[in-house]
Amino acid sequence: xxxxxxxxxxxxxKALSGATVRWVDCQPDICxxxxxxxxxxxxxxxxxxxxxxxxxxxxTRPVAAADYWRGGPVRRxxxxxxxxxxxxxxxxxxxxxxxxxxxxEIGDTQSLIVFPEGGRNHTDQMKPFKSGLFxxxxxxxxxxxxxxxxxxxxxVMPKGEFLPVxxxxxxxxxxxxxxxxxxxxxxxLKRAEAAVLKMKDH
Amino acid sequence: xxxxxxxxxxxxxxxTPVAQPALLDFWTTVMMLGVLVGLTILLxxxxxxxxxxxxxxxxxIIRNFNKRVITWLTICVLLVMSLLFNKIVTVVLFALISLWxxxxxxxxxxxxxxxxxxxxxxxxxxxxxxxxxxxxxxxDLYTIVIPVYASLFIPGRIAFTGDHKRFLERSAKIxxxxxxxxxxxxxxxxxxxxxxxxxxxxxxxxxxxTGKTAGLLFYFIVVVQVSDMLxxxxxxxxxxxxxxPAVNSTKTWEGVIGAACCTALFGMLIQFATPxxxxxxxxxxxxxxxxxxxGSMTMSAIKRDRGVKDYGTLVQxxxxxxxxxxxxxxxxxxxxxxTRFFLNAN
Numbered sequence: 001x002x003x004x005x006x007x008x009x010x011x012x013x014k015a016l017s018g019a020t021v022r023w024v025d026c027q028p029d030i031c032x033x034x035x036x037x038x039x040x041x042x043x044x045x046x047x048x049x050x051x052x053x054x055x056x057x058x059x060t061r062p063v064a065a066a067d068y069w070r071g072g073p074v075r076r077x078x079x080x081x082x083x084x085x086x087x088x089x090x091x092x093x094x095x096x097x098x099x100x101x102x103x104x105e106i107g108d109t110q111s112l113i114v115f116p117e118g119g120r121n122h123t124d125q126m127k128p129f130k131s132g133l134f135x136x137x138x139x140x141x142x143x144x145x146x147x148x149x150x151x152x153x154x155x156v157m158p159k160g161e162f163l164p165v166x167x168x169x170x171x172x173x174x175x176x177x178x179x180x181x182x183x184x185x186x187x188x189l190k191r192a193e194a195a196v197l198k199m200k201d202h
Numbered sequence: 203x204x205x206x207x208x209x210x211x212x213x214x215x216x217x218t219p220v221a222q223p224a225l226l227d228f229w230t231t232v233m234m235l236g237v238l239v240g241l242t243i244l245l246x247x248x249x250x251x252x253x254x255x256x257x258x259x260x261x262x263i264i265r266n267f268n269k270r271v272i273t274w275l276t277i278c279v280l281l282v283m284s285l286l287f288n289k290i291v292t293v294v295l296f297a298l299i300s301l302w303x304x305x306x307x308x309x310x311x312x313x314x315x316x317x318x319x320x321x322x323x324x325x326x327x328x329x330x331x332x333x334x335x336x337x338x339x340x341x342d343l344y345t346i347v348i349p350v351y352a353s354l355f356i357p358g359r360i361a362f363t364g365d366h367k368r369f370l371e372r373s374a375k376i377x378x379x380x381x382x383x384x385x386x387x388x389x390x391x392x393x394x395x396x397x398x399x400x401x402x403x404x405x406x407x408x409x410x411x412t413g414k415t416a417g418l419l420f421y422f423i424v425v426v427q428v429s430d431m432l433x434x435x436x437x438x439x440x441x442x443x444x445x446x447p448a449v450n451s452t453k454t455w456e457g458v459i460g461a462a463c464c465t466a467l468f469g470m471l472i473q474f475a476t477p478x479x480x481x482x483x484x485x486x487x488x489x490x491x492x493x494x495x496x497g498s499m500t501m502s503a504i505k506r507d508r509g510v511k512d513y514g515t516l517v518q519x520x521x522x523x524x525x526x527x528x529x530x531x532x533x534x535x536x537x538x539x540x541t542r543f544f545l546n547a548n
Contacts, residue, residue, distance in 0.1 A: 165321040168309040
């Protein structure tokens with residue numbers, strides 16, 4: 001079943017979003033990465049995941065909000081099909097933090113797609129990044145942190161709508177960054193934001 | 203020609219009736235083959251010029267030329283293939299082109315959250331409906347649904363969302379996109395459903411035309427394409443007086459006039475596939491050429507206003523369908539109505 005529906009969903013996501021994928025200063029690679037992107041639409045995770053080359057897609061897991069993706073059988077099925085890593089946004093505890101769970105789940109083969117803004121954004125300005133990305137980088141300094149800017153997908157399916165309008169969108173994937181030694185949390189998050197915004201104007 | 207067609211008809215009538223009448227006849231086939239061969243020759247010339255390391259031509263011009271030839275060859279092959287099957291296939295092909303063009307247009311146009319529902323209904327509602335009506339040959343409906351009903355629907359639907367910012371501007375932009383990308387373009391496959399007469403000079407009256415409307419559609423597409431090419435050539439070779447440098451820095455008056463006159467001559471040459479007299483075919487080609495020029499000027503103006511050079515580079519990697527069909531969009535309704543006005547059977 002999954003063999004049929006996944007290619008179909010990938011095709012659908014590509015057709016609806018009309019997404020062009022630009023690899024700017026970055027090449028597709030199966031090494032362990034964290035793709036971090038701006039978040040404006042429910043389609044973000046699916047489209048970004050679908051636009052990765054197949055071998056990379058097979059080992060990349062979008063991190064998504066459990067409260068949305070567990071709501072209803074269709075979403076639950078889709079989350080499973082896309083191999084999503086569901087995070088409960090409401091019950092974040094220090095002991096069993098989502099970061100530890102993500103790192104445990106990916107082991108030393110899989111990559112992640114995260115949206116550090118923490119929720120969908122419907123303004124022109126990007127929201128400040130949450131600290132999760134920093135802790136990911138601190139605990140696993142070997143992970144390549146790849147900035148991604150998703151353009152125009154918010155018009156395909158804005159917040160609060162459930163019918164998509166198939167316009168054209170663009171996904172720009174930039175050069176990876178790493179946590180510098182001694183770099184503070186705020187500085188790092190600022191730098192990560194700037195890396196995503198750089199892809200916007202590129 | 204009349205004799206040839208008459209014998210063709212008689213034998214067809216004498217034999218058992220064919221369930222699905224073929225869309226093509228002898229002259230249409232001749233023209234299609236001629237165009238395909240001509241384009242292939244141009245393609246070969248372009249490729250040879252590209253390979254030559256030192257030539258007198260600007261490499262940018264050759265690249266542009268090659269891109270055009272390849273686009274048109276693709277369109278012609280698609281068109282021939284769809285014409286070989288069924289009228290419906292051609293209508294579906296144009297519906298898909300319309301959807302893609304509309305998608306590019308709306309992507310380029312700034313709309314707001316409140317327009318989302320409107321855009322959804324344009325894409326899943328009005329566009330398929332328009333082409334459905336063309337395929338069903340509901341002339342009375344498909345000529346008014348978009349200009350009247352859709353233009354009332356768009357502002358109404360936007361008003362219901364409660365977002366009044368730049369209201370008129372947004373309605374107008376969406377309306378324009380729909381009009382150009384869907385309404386105007388849908389008149390091209392509508393040519394297939396025309397029931398025409400032709401002027402018989404011996405009988406001195408109009409007689410039913412027994413040629414195939416596929417030939418008319420192909421005549422239209424070929425004339426637009428030749429007009430585009432001639433415009434390009436005239437601009438480069440004789441262009442002195444630029445029409446509007448702020449809109450398009452390459453289009454000149456020499457280009458418009460030269461292309462229109464040469465296209466008219468070309469239209470007379472391929473008159474055999476149409477119901478027009480030789481001067482009629484020339485006049486139609488002249489009208490098509492002028493409309494095609496206005497189409498590309500208009501699209502240039504829109505692109506300049508939005509600050510993009512090609513619809514293709516708007517989102518990188520896309521072919522830019524709108525760049526290719528702007529002239530077809532403008533010429534199609536005029537050609538359709540002119541043909542219908544002069545030669546409609548009823």
